Amino acid sequence: MADIDDLSKPLKTFSHLAKLKRRPSEYEIVSTNLIWSTEDPKRPWAMSPTVPLSKWYIQYRNESPLKHPDWNAFRDPEQIVYRTYNMMQDGQEAYVDGLLNDHNRTEHDKGLSASWLKTLVRLYTPGRYPIHALQMGSAYLVQLAHASTVENCAMFQAADQLRWLQRLAYRTKELSKFHPNAGFGTTERKAWEDDPAWQGFRELIEKTLIAYDWGEHFVALNLITKPAFDEAFLRQLGAAARNHGDTLFGLLSDAQLIDSERSRRWSKALIDFLVKVPGNQAVLDGWVKKWAPLADKAIEAYCSALPDSPDAASSAKAAARDWRKSLGLAA
Amino acid sequence: MALLDRSEWYDVARATNWTPRYVTETDLFPPDLSDPFGLPMTAWEAFDEPYKVSYREYVKVQREKDSNAYSVKAALSRSKYYDSADEGYLSLLKLHYGAVSLTEYQACQAQGRMSRFSKAPGMRNTATFGMMDEMRHTQLQLFFPHELLARDRQFDWAHEAAHTKNWAVLGGRHTMDDIMMTRDAITTSIMLSFAFETGLTNLQMVGLASDSEAMGDFTFSNMITSIQSDEARHAQLGTPSIEILIKNGKKAEAQKALDISFWRVWRLFAILTGIPMDYYIPLKNRHMSFKEFMHEWVIKQFARQLSDIGLEKPWYWDLFLDDIENHHHCQQGGIWSWRPTVWWNPPGAVGPKERAWLEQKYPGWNDSYGRYWDVITGNLLDGHEEKTHPNCIPVICNMCQIPVSNRPGPKWKARVYQLDYQGKRFNFCTPVCKWIFEQEPERYKDFETIVDRMFSGVIDPPTLPQVLIYMGIGVVSNGGRDGYDYSWVDGHRKQAAE
Amino acid sequence: MAFQKVCGKDDVWEGEMKAFTVEGTEIVVVHAEGGELRAIQSICPHQEVELVDGDLQGAVLTCRMHLWQFDVLTGKGVNPDHAELALYPLKLDGDDIYVDVAGIEPKFAKP
Numbered sequence: 001m002a003d004i005d006d007l008s009k010p011l012k013t014f015s016h017l018a019k020l021k022r023r024p025s026e027y028e029i030v031s032t033n034l035i036w037s038t039e040d041p042k043r044p045w046a047m048s049p050t051v052p053l054s055k056w057y058i059q060y061r062n063e064s065p066l067k068h069p070d071w072n073a074f075r076d077p078e079q080i081v082y083r084t085y086n087m088m089q090d091g092q093e094a095y096v097d098g099l100l101n102d103h104n105r106t107e108h109d110k111g112l113s114a115s116w117l118k119t120l121v122r123l124y125t126p127g128r129y130p131i132h133a134l135q136m137g138s139a140y141l142v143q144l145a146h147a148s149t150v151e152n153c154a155m156f157q158a159a160d161q162l163r164w165l166q167r168l169a170y171r172t173k174e175l176s177k178f179h180p181n182a183g184f185g186t187t188e189r190k191a192w193e194d195d196p197a198w199q200g201f202r203e204l205i206e207k208t209l210i211a212y213d214w215g216e217h218f219v220a221l222n223l224i225t226k227p228a229f230d231e232a233f234l235r236q237l238g239a240a241a242r243n244h245g246d247t248l249f250g251l252l253s254d255a256q257l258i259d260s261e262r263s264r265r266w267s268k269a270l271i272d273f274l275v276k277v278p279g280n281q282a283v284l285d286g287w288v289k290k291w292a293p294l295a296d297k298a299i300e301a302y303c304s305a306l307p308d309s310p311d312a313a314s315s316a317k318a319a320a321r322d323w324r325k326s327l328g329l330a331a
Numbered sequence: 332m333a334l335l336d337r338s339e340w341y342d343v344a345r346a347t348n349w350t351p352r353y354v355t356e357t358d359l360f361p362p363d364l365s366d367p368f369g370l371p372m373t374a375w376e377a378f379d380e381p382y383k384v385s386y387r388e389y390v391k392v393q394r395e396k397d398s399n400a401y402s403v404k405a406a407l408s409r410s411k412y413y414d415s416a417d418e419g420y421l422s423l424l425k426l427h428y429g430a431v432s433l434t435e436y437q438a439c440q441a442q443g444r445m446s447r448f449s450k451a452p453g454m455r456n457t458a459t460f461g462m463m464d465e466m467r468h469t470q471l472q473l474f475f476p477h478e479l480l481a482r483d484r485q486f487d488w489a490h491e492a493a494h495t496k497n498w499a500v501l502g503g504r505h506t507m508d509d510i511m512m513t514r515d516a517i518t519t520s521i522m523l524s525f526a527f528e529t530g531l532t533n534l535q536m537v538g539l540a541s542d543s544e545a546m547g548d549f550t551f552s553n554m555i556t557s558i559q560s561d562e563a564r565h566a567q568l569g570t571p572s573i574e575i576l577i578k579n580g581k582k583a584e585a586q587k588a589l590d591i592s593f594w595r596v597w598r599l600f601a602i603l604t605g606i607p608m609d610y611y612i613p614l615k616n617r618h619m620s621f622k623e624f625m626h627e628w629v630i631k632q633f634a635r636q637l638s639d640i641g642l643e644k645p646w647y648w649d650l651f652l653d654d655i656e657n658h659h660h661c662q663q664g665g666i667w668s669w670r671p672t673v674w675w676n677p678p679g680a681v682g683p684k685e686r687a688w689l690e691q692k693y694p695g696w697n698d699s700y701g702r703y704w705d706v707i708t709g710n711l712l713d714g715h716e717e718k719t720h721p722n723c724i725p726v727i728c729n730m731c732q733i734p735v736s737n738r739p740g741p742k743w744k745a746r747v748y749q750l751d752y753q754g755k756r757f758n759f760c761t762p763v764c765k766w767i768f769e770q771e772p773e774r775y776k777d778f779e780t781i782v783d784r785m786f787s788g789v790i791d792p793p794t795l796p797q798v799l800i801y802m803g804i805g806v807v808s809n810g811g812r813d814g815y816d817y818s819w820v821d822g823h824r825k826q827a828a829e
Numbered sequence: 830m831a832f833q834k835v836c837g838k839d840d841v842w843e844g845e846m847k848a849f850t851v852e853g854t855e856i857v858v859v860h861a862e863g864g865e866l867r868a869i870q871s872i873c874p875h876q877e878v879e880l881v882d883g884d885l886q887g888a889v890l891t892c893r894m895h896l897w898q899f900d901v902l903t904g905k906g907v908n909p910d911h912a913e914l915a916l917y918p919l920k921l922d923g924d925d926i927y928v929d930v931a932g933i934e935p936k937f938a939k940p
Contacts, residue, residue: 007809011480014473014490015807029477030470034436036493037512045508046501047774052363053513082467083401086394093387101334132347135446135459142443142462148436155439155462158446162459163386169344173335185343193349203353210358381909381939382897392896529940533876537894556893563875563895567909570939632877639939 027079033072034148038062056212061144065283066215068274071147077269078262085156089163096167096255100174103248109178116244117175119237119307121183124249125172126191126198127233128165133205134229135161137221144214153266157222160259167252197305200298201229207294219287222267227323228295230260231316232302240306264323271327285330292331295320337385345452348372365448366517368581377578378451378571382563389460393467393561400471400557412548413482418676418814420546420616421483423607425675427539428476428489430503430603436469437493441511441519445568449516451575454568461565468558475554484808488674495803498781499602499673502732505778506599510592513774517572521585522592525569528562530633531596536562538604538624545616570640577641589637590645591770594763597651598658598731605659606666609689610680611814620692625655647763654761656693660700661736668707668721670811672802678814679707682822699740711820712827727780729757730764752776832920832927835868839924846890848881854930856917857881859901861888867901868917868928870935875912912938 016033017024037044037057044057068074080088103109112120138158145151176184192198208220234253241249274280296317303313321331350372351359360366366375384392413421442465445458476489492500510522536559543552576585605621619627630652634644645651667677681689681704689696710718725734726747735747735758748759752772759765768775781802785793790801804810833851841847841860848857848871855871857880865888873880878894885891888902898907899914906912915936918929 007484007805009484010482011484011487013480014477015487016490026474030473033490033494034433034469036433037437039494045512046505046778047508047513048777051513051774056364082393082463082470083397086390086397089386089390090394093390097334097387104333128344129347129349132452132455136455137447139443139446139455139459139462143440143447145440151439152466155443155466158443158459159386159463162456165347165456166340166344166386169340170335172343173340189346189349193352206351206353206359210354381911382895383908525940559894560896563897566895567940628877635937636940639937 025079026083027076027081030081031076031079031149031152035072035145035151038071038146057144060212061146061214064213064215066213066218066274066280068146068277068280071150074147074149074270074273076149076153077265080152080156085159089159092255092258093163096252099248099251099255100170104174107178108246108248109175112179112246113244115307116241116246117179117182119240119244120175120246120249121187122191122195123197123233123237123302123305125168125175125184126188126195128168128172128188129192130201130205130229130233131161131165131168133209134221134226135165137205137209137217137225140209140212140217141214141221144217146214150270153270157259157263157266160263163259164256167256171252195305197302200294200301201232204228204291204294204298208291215283216287218267218270219284220291222263223271223288223324223327223329224291224295224320226260226263227320228299228316230257231319232299232312234260235319236303236306236309236312236316240309240312243308268327271329275328281328288324288330292321292324337383337388341383341385345456347452347455348376348450360448360450362515364444364515366450367515368517368576368579368584370450370575370579370581372450374575374579375450375454376452377575378449378453380453380457380567380571382567384460384564389463393463396557396560397467400554401474410550412550413479416548417546417613419607419611419613419678419680420543420548422675422677422811422814423539423542423611424476424479424551425483425485425488426603426607426673427535428472428486429492429674430499431535432469432472432476432489433493434503434507435465435472437507438465438511438523439469441523442565445516445519447516449520451571453571454516454520457565457568461568464561464565467561471554471558475550485674485676487807488803491803491807492674495807496781497672497674497802497804498727498732501781503599505730505732506595509774510595517576518588520568520572521588523569524566525573526589526592527596528566529569529636530593531600531629532562532566533559533628535600535604537628538608538621541618542608542612542616545618546612573640573642582641586642587770589642590647591767593645594647594651594767595731597654598733598760598764601654601659602662602666602733606663606677609659609692610663610685611678613680614685614688617688621659622655622692647766650761650763657738660693660696661738662733664700664703665725665734665736667813668719669725670813671720672799672804673811674804674808676811676814678819679704679817680815680819681708682819683826684822685819695740699738701740703739708820708823711817712824716817724782724785726758727782728760728764729778729780730759730768730775732780733760735760831931832918832929835926835928837924838866838921838926841866841926844885846881846883846885848879849928851917851928851930854917856928856930858919858926858928859885859890861885861901863888865902866919866921866926867904868919869899869901869904870915870917872935873897874906874914874936874938875940880914906938909938912936 013024041062043049045054135158138154138161141154142151172185204225208225211217211220234257238250238253299316300313303316306312325331439462442458442461446455449455476486479486511519536555540552540555573585608621667679670677707719728735748762748765750757750765784790790798799805835849841858843860846857846859856868857871859867873892875897878892883890883892888900890899890901900907904914904916913936915933917933920927
């Protein structure tokens with residue numbers, strides 16, 4: 001009898017980790033095998049399988065075409081725990097505070113040209129809607145996750161989105177102080193709802209949010225929509241900003257891309273984990289093929305409105321596609 | 332100009348509702364997950380969470396909190412405290428961790444639902460912090476008991492309990508699944524954030540923190556207090572929901588959600604907190620009875636809060652006040668008698684001094700619960716330990732999943748409230764549990780109690796050893812024994828000799 | 830009722846808080862940074878936690894339980910801002926602190 005089965009012997013770690021035969025990491029102790037609603041596939045909750053939420057979990061999580069026999073085996077490649085997330089992001093936020101402070105002191109916003117301000121109010125500050133929608137989508141990944149190790153990554157991603165929603169709100173307010181009549185803080189909803197430049201992303205994001213199958217939601221959100229948005233909004237608008245003397249925007253979008261890169265790393269790890277299971281590759285490829293054209297259309301509509309950036313759309317599309325290719329998926 | 336104050340930009344970050352065009356609003360916010368009350372989006376845009384925090388503040392403050400909480404943990408691994416800790420107190424810890432740690436994690440998904448499906452932008456943002464808070468509480472409450480595994484295998488239940496079908500786990504899960512896992516975002520905010528977190532969570536968190544402080548276990552009390560300090564952020568989600576519902580003519584709906592959830596959570600917390608306070612904490616360390624605690628921390632405060640937000644006390648308020656005098660005493664008797672079925676070592680702990688204390692705090696205790704313990708004490712004094720293990724099967728309430736029981740003695744009130752529904756008989760401990768069932772029988776009717784499972788063939792063969800295995804006893808760890816190995820009977824032995 | 834002597838100024842140093850009972854009413858004397866003295870209600874408007882156990886930084890008092898914050902000089906809530914502390918009239922006579930609790934009730938706020 002192994003020690004683990006001998007109840008008279010003390011344990012060195014939780015029994016579910018004892019088979020590792022080594023001291024588990026803090027990450028493993030606090031993050032693994034925390035969900036039990038997957039244990040009976042026909043009955044996620046004690047309430048009847050016919051109540052709407054039970055049906056929802058059965059249909060959209062348990063019966064998703066994306067399968068894995070052991071979701072709990074997934075590991076965040078960076079093994080982030082709550083404690084280390086805050087340490088990391090407190091440092092990142094201190095850096096952003098510094099950027100904002102420095103640029104405020106030098107009255108950076110005052111020096112922005114009238115034409116660039118028009119670009120910002122049209123293509124930058126309405127970004128709070130899609131950034132928040134990505135937060136909502138990330139929360140959906142949390143709500144229906146199969147495994148705690150996946151769920152935690154999605155939680156950090158949702159928090160990251162809230163981070164940038166608030167920083168964008170901050171910038172909106174700050175710009176409105178320097179330029180009270182430029183429309184900052186008052187015209188964003190109309191731009192998001194009606195400006196042709198945004199309609200591609202709006203369609204993509206609204207449809208992503210209602211892609212309720214967990215697997216499809218993950219693909220549409222993390223492999224398609226978020227990378228497309230980040231490429232267009234952060235990288236291409238960021239490049240245009242540098243060309244128009246908006247150094248602050250460039251530095252802020254660099255900081256935001258650090259979070260996006262983390263999202264891509266765990267997304268890649270999850271894809272690597274999933275494609276080992278026969279059948280998943282085709283399912284994933286199918287979704288990518290279904291969603292990628294919408295994303296390309298969104299990038300084109302948005303990037304065509306960027307000033308002096310003739311290559312923006314093709315660069316953004318290529319970058320998003322190359323990343324998907326690097327995952328071994330149909331691009 | 333320096334950095335802008337949070338108040339200057341905060342509302343911009345909450346102006347995030349838009350009118351969908353490429354999908355319908357019903358698809359984007361399905362009523363079953365979002366708002367079944369049919370309020371327009373604009374009504375929810377009035378949602379204002381009073382306690383505000385920015386992400387920037389959040390990561391800073393939480394980093395500092397964790398730095399404090401985990402530095403205590405570093406001391407824990409060197410501390411000898413638990414080597415000589417009182418067995419009753421250790422039972423409190425085991426019960427707490429087994430019931431709470433992974434339930435906190437489940438709450439992440441409930442917060443996720445509010446964050447995705449609420450039509451109130453303020454709720455969506457606050458619930459995003461809520462998810463993070465619940466992750467923190469999970470991780471702290473796994474990391475700490477992990478340190479105790481080497482001394483006692485029953486701490487493995489901190490992680491394993493939720494994966495078992497122990498009867499106590501089934502009870503907790505039935506309640507929590509009801510109030511937070513199978514409800515739309517708005518109802519969840521009333522049931523989880525208001526009834527549970529605002530109304531009753533203090534019981535577990537404030538009560539346990541002061542108990543453990545009295546026990547000299549500063550590691551645990553600091554951790555619990557640190558956890559409680561997060562609640563101001565997400566426990567507030569229910570209040571604005573209720574106010575908006577009332578304003579839009581949905582007071583009755585809000586009231587019903589409150590009435591259902593408050594009772595459900597109460598039945599659970601009385602066991603989780605009431606029993607340890609009045610029985611597991613050694614007499615010399617008790618600073619307040621559970622009843623006193625309920626009156627000071629829950630009744631006065633919660634009644635005031637209800638009237639402040641425009642709701643009434645639940646219709647069963649008198650039954651609730653009565654339950655405060657009885658429910659946990661009943662269940663202390665039941666759990667102790669069925670001690671081999673649980674993952675902690677419940678002390679009987681009703682020696683002469685303890686009984687005097689109980690009689691003082693709960694006048695009439697001796698004439699009622701005392702009689703139950705008289706029989707047990709007599710058997711132990713006579714050397715008939717085996718007679719202290721019941722050989723009957725209890726009736727389990729079809730709502731709270733707790734054995735039906737009530738005050739013994741001359742005014743024996745025990746009775747079962749029954750309901751026949753679709754050719755099946757359902758048993759309830761109280762009129763309230765029955766009322767909850769009647770509100771939505773289809774929701775509850777096919778859940779099998781642990782006893783149902785013995786008769787339906789789920790537990791096969793339905794023998795005690797097999798039931799124990801089914802419940803994780805002898806699998807995860809050994810089951811419970813009397814926490815003090817019956818030493819509390821010694822006082823009675825002396826008395827009998829005199 | 831009228832002003833009652835509560836303590837000496839030396840009993841509550843700058844940066845300190847102390848709890849007293851005046852005419853049956855529990856109060857906390859706060860000596861804020863900069864020398865300002867205030868008498869405030871003893872329990873948090875949120876959930877009846879003793880404010881004297883909280884943390885005082887400058888003029889901002891943070892309750893230990895749920896981190897609600899108040900400006901003790903005005904009594905106004907800092908976060909959440911809908912909450913407010915009752916302030917009791919306080920006067921100094923030489924080195925003695927006097928407080929009048931008549932007619933003032935502790936305030937509570939919605940959770």
